[in-house]
Amino acid sequence: MQKTNHSDVVLSVKNVKKQIGGKPIIKNVTFDVYGGEIFGFLGPNGAGKTTTIRMLVDLIKPTSGEITICGEDIQRHPEAALRSVGCIVENPEAYSYMTGWDNLEHFARMQRGIDEARIREVVAIVGLETRIHDKVKTFSLGMRQRLGIAQALLGRPKLLILDEPTNGLDPKGIKELREFVRMLADQGMSLFISSHLLSEIQLMCDRVAIISRGEVLAVGTVDDLLRGTDNYVVWQFEQPDAGKRLLAGERDVRIVPGNEHRIDESVLAGMKDAQITTMNQDRVAALVAKAVRAGIGVVSVQSIAPTLEQLFLRMTEGESIG
Amino acid sequence: MDRLLPLIQNETLKIWKKKRFFVIVLVLLILIPVFTYAQLRIAETNKKNFKDWHNQLVQQINEYQNMLSSDRIPDEWKRSRRIAVQQLQYYLDHDVNPNSPDGVTFTRSFMSNAVTLFFPLLVLAIASDLVSGERTSGTIKMLLTRPVRRWKILLSKLVALTFYVSLTVVVSGVLCYLISGAVFGYNGWEIPVFTGFVIQGSSIESSFVHAVPQWLYMLMEAGLIWVSSMTVAILALMVSVLVRSTSASIVTMMAAVISGTILSSMSSSWHSAKFIFSVNLQLTDYLAGSPPPITGMTLGFSLLILAFWAAVSLAVSFSVFTKQDIMN
Known part of the structure; x- marks a missing residue:
């Protein structure tokens, strides 16, 4: 894993707007994510979190604004920009009629320089060794989550985007995820984690952006943002x-x-x-x-x-x- | 190109692991014996009634001519019967049995009858969920967030689809020959088949007619079936890009194909119907010299219309797929 300097901007979002059917869904979103930090993206359901995430990974084209990942503009050079990103958008999806291993091989073939050893490595990282050769349709939600993360890690990304990763996890699973995320960040990876639960973000993230009705209200550390709000x-x-x-x-x-x-x-x-x-x-x-x-x-x-x-x-x- | 091969491998593997092709083979394994049995019963009845195929042919010609003298038969039917009579007469004159009971002849007529409905159906089993299936399962999000341009993903799907369509045509022919051959015998490759009938109004011009060995005729037939199956496949791919659900995509395409078949039998007076793709799918009829559904249609015309529909579908598929927002 490549060590990134903490001051490097890994993900930069500038004045991004999105209109769908003439209705502004995302009004103005601006923030930066630095190397090796865990960045929380906090907002209630329907605030535009998923739409923003979809724009980060080129699933949706912004109406205006600029998104760059490791210096590459996602609209102009999607191939180069997406090379540095691993992501799970909403639910961790996989081809249920194939085995976990087949799924990983499938996504490994879509990127240069991922060999069998790397697939085995990510399987070990998420601890799925015993079940990886089973069909995905027999997997539990937690196992699908792990498979999704394994898939996202395949290409040794500098930025990992997780959309509501604690959804459907039990408290033990949430704790494990938190430790896992911290471990990845310690290795120099930047993590972008969306959630609608402040407590979750508070425990996990270095910095937070708060989004409501398609607008970023504030960006900063959780402590900074909470200052002045009485318990x-x-x-x-x-x-x-x-x-x-x-x-x-x-x-x-x-x-x-x-x-x-x-x-x-x-x-x-x-x-x-x-x-x-x-x-x-x-x-x-x-x-x-x-x-x-x-x-x-x-x-x-x-x-x-x-x-x-x-x-x-x-x-x-x-x-x-x- | 080296980056495209692993993608094609992916798409081919996915179709294989979804077991779609097994379904197709299974359908063929059930249907072909049924038709073979039906053909066997016909052959038995004919053998009982006619000692010689010449007699059978003469009888058939007489039947058609009786029909022609009846007032209650619509003109449209009369025209096609008149052409059929002339063709049968041609076979009789040249001492060639057009319905020789053997595996190759059975395969030839089965394939030719399957081109308007059966082959499109098999093709739809593979093509209809190529893109919509990825949307339904949500895997399209994983597929499109990898560092690969979208057009490459759609192209790899198209290549995999072409591969399976070709395989379907070949496997159908081979299975048909193997199964029917067990009943009718595995011969008939060298039997001459007449092709090149030029239809002018209700008569046929036979100056271009020539005999080709049946194996060559089968190859030409398979080629034409491939062309119409590919057109259906490319259209289905477009529908699969445009429509979100797989069942909607199958229904849309089936409706288009079936309406074409119905139109073919009733649109003699609506001339512009000949520009509809599904009216042009029966390419093998041009080879056999049957009258086209609408006067004035030729093999070249049908090929041109199919190519046009395919080209437009490809253009739409690629421009929509590369630009559309993935919202769900």
């Missing part, structure tokens, strides 16, 4: 009314009315009389001590990370103000 802190007291009064008395604690917060209902399901607040997390310990001194028993205090929705809300609010 929710959810309190449960033995005496709910007394607890509420206590919280209300604190100047730097804001009680969020039940209909205003954006915490997932499933998270709150088991919490009776929960008080949802936004506050500085450093103050939690002191407040617990104060409650205990006042004779109010604290059942639980829970910090809930901001959701993607919250982030969007803040960004779109900022937009309308600024």
Whole structure:
């Protein structure tokens, strides 16, 4: 695997727009992905993630704008540009009537310089040795995912594009994928990973672009983007009314009315009389001590990370103000 | 070119592994014995009624002539019967049996009857899902994101398709000969067949008629079948590029082919129907000297029309395939 300098731009997307049937689907997308970094592409379903990815790999032609991969323009020299890319667009597809090995051989023949040893190597990387000679129609979703990644890695790409790779994976599979992605990045590969789950991206990615309604709202590290977005802190007291009064008395604690917060209902399901607040997390310990001194028993205090929705809300609010 | 060979290998392998060709062979293995049996029954009946094939031919000519004198027969039929009578008479005069019961003659007539419907059907089994199948399975995304230009991918599919169409024609002929030969005997290669009848109105000009050995006639016939099968294959490839689902693509093509067959039998007064490709598929009729579906059609004309349709389909296929957005 070729070591790429971290400052090299591997993928550059400039002012890309796409209209389909006169309707602007992608309004303006601009970002760069550097060598050896894991880049998250975050947006709700229908924001234009897949359309953008399809434009990156020449499945869809942009209406305007420029996409270059390792310096090669995808529209003018698709052959040269695609040589540096491995990708899985949406689901990992394969010819189900052929074996896993036949599938890899099929795609190996489409590119120069991939021999049998390389096929064996990628099969070992994704850990599919025992089943590779079985027909793909007998594969589970997780195995198809692995086969898809093996296929994408065949050509020793500098950029690997994965579209919602955690879809359909169980928690163990997601953890394995995360470690796998980190390993590839450590070897110098750049990874472009799309997702609609902030938590996923947060754990996996160095930098993130956030897309909504066909526009990139922000690009930066996850921490940078989350700065200024308060965590929710959810309190449960033995005496709910007394607890509420206590919280209300604190100047730097804001009680969020039940209909205003954006915490997932499933998270709150088991919490009776929960008080949802936004506050500085450093103050939690002191407040617990104060409650205990006042004779109010604290059942639980829970910090809930901001959701993607919250982030969007803040960004779109900022937009309308600024 | 060296980059194209592995792609052609890919496409050929995929069609093979989809077991499409096995289906074709299976269909042939079932249908040919059925037709062979039917032919055997006819031969047996004829043997019972006529001791000599000359008598049978004379009887047939008489039957046709009786029909010609009837008022209830449409003119169109009369014209073709009149031509048939003249041809049979020609065979009788030259002491050649046009329906000699042997494997080669059976194969010749089977292939010629199969050209309008049976061969197109077999070709569609391979051609209809070449591109739409990749869309349905989603593998088109993998195929088109490899560092290969799109026209090369479509070209490799076209080459693989040509290979299988040729194979289908050859295998049909060989299987037909082997199966029918077991019943009628494996001879008949040298029997003369008359070709070169020129049809003018309701009479035939026999000055160009000449006898060719049946093996040569079979080769010419196979060549013409290949041309019409390839035209159907190229059209099916275009439909497969344009239509997203494989079943829609098969239905579209079948409708086109079948409507051509129906039009052939009823379009004597609608002259511009001769520009429709499926009316021109029965190329082997020109060889046998049967009257064309629409007066004025010749072998050269039909070849030209088929070539035109094929060229337009190729142009459409390539320009759409190389430019279209892959949305699903």
